[in-house]
Amino acid sequence: GENxxxxxxxxxxxxxxxxxxKCTYSDSASNxxxxxxxxxxxxxxxxxxxxxxxxxKKDQRIAVTLNKTAKHFSLHITETxxxxxxxxxxxAIVNTxxxxxxFGDGTTLTVKP
Amino acid sequence: GAVVSQHPSWVICKSGTSVKIECRSLDxxxxxxxxxxxxxxxxxxxxxxxxxxxxxxxxQGVEKDKFLINHASLTLSTLTVTSAHPEDxxxxxxxxxxxGVRFFGPGTRLTVL
Numbered sequence: 001g002e003n004x005x006x007x008x009x010x011x012x013x014x015x016x017x018x019x020x021x022k023c024t025y026s027d028s029a030s031n032x033x034x035x036x037x038x039x040x041x042x043x044x045x046x047x048x049x050x051x052x053x054x055x056x057k058k059d060q061r062i063a064v065t066l067n068k069t070a071k072h073f074s075l076h077i078t079e080t081x082x083x084x085x086x087x088x089x090x091x092a093i094v095n096t097x098x099x100x101x102x103f104g105d106g107t108t109l110t111v112k113p
Numbered sequence: 114g115a116v117v118s119q120h121p122s123w124v125i126c127k128s129g130t131s132v133k134i135e136c137r138s139l140d141x142x143x144x145x146x147x148x149x150x151x152x153x154x155x156x157x158x159x160x161x162x163x164x165x166x167x168x169x170x171x172x173q174g175v176e177k178d179k180f181l182i183n184h185a186s187l188t189l190s191t192l193t194v195t196s197a198h199p200e201d202x203x204x205x206x207x208x209x210x211x212x213g214v215r216f217f218g219p220g221t222r223l224t225v226l
Binding site: 041042045089096097098099100101102103105106 | 143144145147155156157159162164204206208209210211212213214215216217218219220222
């Protein structure tokens with residue numbers, strides 16, 4: 001089955017700095033890679049996603065890059081703010097509504113003011 | 114985006130009792146829903162895939178007789194934790210897909226005394 005590894009497990013940055021979280025996956029059939037932000041006690045919220053036919057996607061301060069050959073994808077947050085502090089999960093999914101999703105172990109991001 | 118609801122949001126029960134958690138897709142039909150369990154400071158672990166009109170598919174290590182799943186309609190899946198024990202205490206989250214994007218319910222916090 002699919003195996004997703006996520007690094008680092010914790011990340012602390014100063015407000016205004018950039019944060020990068022990296023994930024690798026094992027199943028070449030996976031072709032949809034979402035990133036979720038989860039605040040304590042709440043549901044994961046989709047913040048950005050990328051499909052396998054695209055190498056990079058950007059939405060304001062958030063960007064995701066995908067290297068299908070190397071089977072890794074990364075989340076980039078620029079100009080971090082304290083409200084960005086949360087746990088971030090990556091996932092790899094075969095892009096159907098019925099395909100299983102495998103999540104990384106999560107990265108706890110702390111943005112210090 | 115699409116809305117997935119869960120009920121109840123939290124439940125406290127005595128050891129040995131059964132608890133039913135509902136997951137509904139509010140504005141779309143979902144032939145497949147996913148049930149996750151999340152322990153504190155850990156990632157989401159897929160428990161089972163719920164299929165409308167057929168048996169659920171359980172992940173390895175998940176007891177199907179303990180975690181009963183019923184997907185009786187295109188908008189409702191239920192997870193029943195039977196004979197709950199303190200080790201079943203966790204955050205249970207469901208998810209449904211629409212156009213390949215996964216949406217999560219708000220989660221149910223189960224505490225077994």
